[in-house]
Amino acid sequence: MVKEKKPSIFNFKALGKGIFARFFGFEQGVDITNDVAVLYRRNVVIKNIIFVSNLMYSIILLILSLSTEGSVTDWVVSVIALPLTYVINKLLKKLINMDPNDKTKQSVAMYVAAFYIFFSSVLIYARLYQKEYFETGAYILMYYAVVVISLYQEKKLLASSFQGLLALLTVIHLIWTYNFQGLVNGQTLFEFLPQFLRLPEFSDILLRTLLFILFYFVVYAIVSMGQYMQEERKKELIKRRQVQNDFSHIVGDLFSVVFSSSYTLMDKRHANQVQLMSEKLG
Template sequence: MDLGKPKKTLKGLIKRLFSKYFGFENGIDIANDVAVLYRRNVVIKNIVFVSNLLYSVVFFVLGFSVANPTTDWIFAIASLPITYAVGKLQSKLIDLDHNDLTKQQIAMYVSSFWIFISAMLVYVRIYAVGQNSLFETASYVLIYYALVEISLYQDKRLLANSFMSLFGFTTLIHLAVTYNFFALELTWQEFASELFTEGSQMSKEFGALILRTIIFCFFYAVNYIIVSIGQSIQEERKKELSKRREVQGDFTHIVRNLFNVVFQSAQSLLDPQHAKKVATVSSKLANYYNLDEESKLDLEKYSLIHLRFDEIKDLMMDTDTYDEHTYDLIKTKTDLGSKIGKRLQLAQKCNEMMRRHHEGDANQSFMDDMKKIQPEIISQIILLADCYISLRSISSYHRPYSHQQSLQFFNKELIGYFDYNLKETFLKYNEEMNELYNNL
């Protein structure tokens, strides 16, 4: 019984769900600013929804605890429809137009405003009512949590534009709630006198307020720096992606043109019947040569790979749209096309050798050049099989040869192209080759 499989399935499900609801780059083109902002709006809306549910739980616990007045249950009940209504409003703003940058920016600012205000409201609710000291510190941390949520937009302009508003709100909350200076009902002269009296409670509280304000500003500055770095990296990624796509587009056009030239001129080499005969003979010859099993499999695939030409025909069609899926598909087909091109080169090598030797135009320079083309043993086996099949078949420049005539031509004209052990193997098992050809 495989106990690990359900665990892996659950892990995969969690990963997929996280990617779907909280993955910032899930299925988007990072070079498209509107698509990126739309995705961030959606993800941050989901984060806000989860955060608001957490706030509702906090209100629920506070509202139904013994230490609080019975009327506090109203906060717990009212927070749920408010959370739902805010979520619906965010969704409507985000979905107004997925392709309109201005509308997505409006949704971003509204969402950011609600993120901060909701954290403030939770803090005011907990701190103002009192008797909830266990929650007071945690609720104050929510203000910084809200700043982190806003920074997820990775937009330094948003942070810069929002600073004074958020700083003002925070200062107001400090004055009105945290230290409740407004309840003192002092004139400015009395306030100043108390403030500058050494050791007074007022001076201590005001010092603490200044410290909180400095920490807020430092935290905001660090967030701004992090967002600036992230945005700069994102811009560099966009530039790199744009350049890569431009290069890939040019490369695709070049490859398409090359494939058009190569394959249109090689139609005569795409004869399935001839290719299958070559594959059969080369496979048999590989057995006699004692080629290892892995190389035999490679030989069998390579000998027939050019018959998969139809799989890359659409690569030669023009397209003006490029995305990651297109590039992956082009890469796969380009890899296949390069292998097909190599196989056609090997077939062309056989044709060129046959023609030049029949015309008596194969000098030493030609032979040296031919031997440099695909000298690997797998290619040599396929080439030898192709030469033998070509000699035994009808051609535009020679009549079909008998087996003995083929051997004579091989020994006289072609023997210098092949590895010593390979040609010895072919000559040793030439009768078997003849029998195999007669049965094809």
């Protein structure tokens, strides 16, 4: 006989799912037919993701400070990062909760959160790009920013963010990554440009830019598909509710007719009985 397993008091799997749904579930307790409620929930989830991201940035800066190349500046930045993370999270929370039912305010919060996501990734890259073992990881944060922004499932926001990030990446490549000013070395633009096009730095910049554009198109396609599916789900749910309301209304009318008819029949029967009794008594 197989013994049944008793349910564990500490169900860590269910607990983990519950915590994840509470802080990172986009549809947790949300009516998907209410666009403002959906946007508010997305803002809350993105705020939580930003908080986790800031903690990750703080850890990266701490690792940098503990490295052999760590300087006083690195330690100062690491110490400031943690309280700054808390302050930013509180400001975003205040902005999001200012009016959960106002679409304009929630849209403003969305754009502020998106701007902070890619701006913070740029700042981290600016801090780490000169470090030999940190440059690649810091550069990946640009792609991470695009992915986080794509969670809003908003094509217009994603396109705007991509344009801003692409412009910033171009500036970063020319100024920080390869020190464009140092490569010019006093040459005129017409003298430098043909030479620059043959340099490996130009090939690397071109490759990075093309990869970023390709990555954006893939993410944009995913967002477009997700947004379309979300709209279809919303339409289906609205139709289902309409059918349910119509059915309830029809059933209610049917019962009203049945009961009113039964009352009418009962009144006629009662009148006939009274008439018969009167005739017998008379």
